[in-house]
Amino acid sequence: MKKWLLPLMMVFTLVLAACGNTEENSNKKNEEVKEGSSTETITYQSETGPIEVPAHPKRVVVLSSYAGDLLQLGVNVVGVDAWEANNPNFHDGLKDAKIVENTDIEKIIDLDPDLIIGLNTIENGDKIAEIAPTILFTYGKVDYLQQFIEIGKVVNKEKEAEKWVQDFKVRASEVGTKIKEKIGEEATVTVAESFDKQLYVFGDNWARGTEILYQEMGLKMPEKVKEDALEPGYFAISQEVLGDYAGDYIVLSVPEDQDSSFTKTAWFNDIEAVKNGHLYKVNASTFYFNDAKTLEYQLDFFEKQFLQ
Known part of the structure; x- marks a missing residue:
């Protein structure tokens, strides 16, 4: 082999080695990035x-x-x-x-x-x-x-959450405006729940759709409910006195595994809102919370029930 080829081959070998090292280092860096992404805090x-x-x-x-x-x-x-x-x-x-x-x-x-x-x-x-x-x-x-x-x-995911909140407030307000146009500005709504032969009425911040109805839509709460349930969030009543707390409209949550036979009694069907067809019953399991996914379901429910 001619002597002048030796330096050229050595240079070529060094270049290949350098390229290999660069690729290896690059792979290591990529692995580090991947590892870092999984452990980033x-x-x-x-x-x-x-x-x-x-x-x-x-x-x-x-x-x-x-x-x-x-x-x-x-x-x-x-x-x-x-x-x-x-x-x-x-x-x-x-x-x-x-x-x-x-x-x-x-x-x-x-x-x-x-x-x-x-x-x-x-x-x-x-x-x-x-x-x-x-x-x-x-x-x-x-x-x-x-x-x-x-x-x-x-x-x-703070930005995603903030974007959803802004959008939800607009949508809830728009639906609330339509509902008030239909039922009247002064119409009252009661949110109640049946559990273990006891009824509960709710204020404006205890889930069950109360935040949407009272806070976002600005619908009115009956005075009796406001007096007893607004501050503590909820108030337990016996079934037979529901009429005293009933507004022009009633949203009633009933667990599927609970006895709801009281809704067939004479006293219940004598409540004005019930007689007028203003009773909206819902599966309590879908209404317990006030997380974003549940709020979406509640808003859709109210839009369909009040505006049908």
Whole structure:
């Protein structure tokens, strides 16, 4: 081999080696980016202080109230409490989720969550927080729409949550205007729920559609309901005195597994709103909450019932 070829071959070999190293380094960097994306975190300012949570949570356990918010934001829920699991509106989104309670420590561990969300009234909060970053909220500490935004902040989807809130307020207001045009500005609406042979009437911030009817639409609450239920949020009454709390319209939530035979009694059918065909019955399981997904269902229900 001619001597002048040797340096050229050495240069060529070095170039190939350099290219190989560059490609290898590039692959390593790509792997690091991928690894970094799965372990990236953000800091959420919780009620108890800053908590580091995953920037892109993949396996969330919800122990109370907020499954519908996460489903609305497209976040995967792997574990949920029985109350939310039984909500027909959530069946598709939660079809692969396991039912867990706050006492099921081992079961929650087996789900390998990267984030846990719930109410601060649950038991074993300290033990649960050892499993994964845990955010617990006080019910009613912020209003129901801000609560959705807070959930958005936790899962790094604040902008999406804010956009939904703005859109929802516009849509609810527009439907409310149409309803008032039809039933009159002074017409009153009562929201009631039957449970275990007891009736409850609700104020303007205890789910069951109350936030939409009273806050967003500006519909009126009967004075008797306002007097007894507005401040505490709800008020228990015996079935037979429902007429004293009944407005021109009644939205009645009844659990499917509860006795609703009282709706066939003479006293019930003698209520003015019932006689006028202004009774709107709903499956209580679909109305219990005020998360974003439930609010969508409630708004659609009110639009169809009041404007049909």
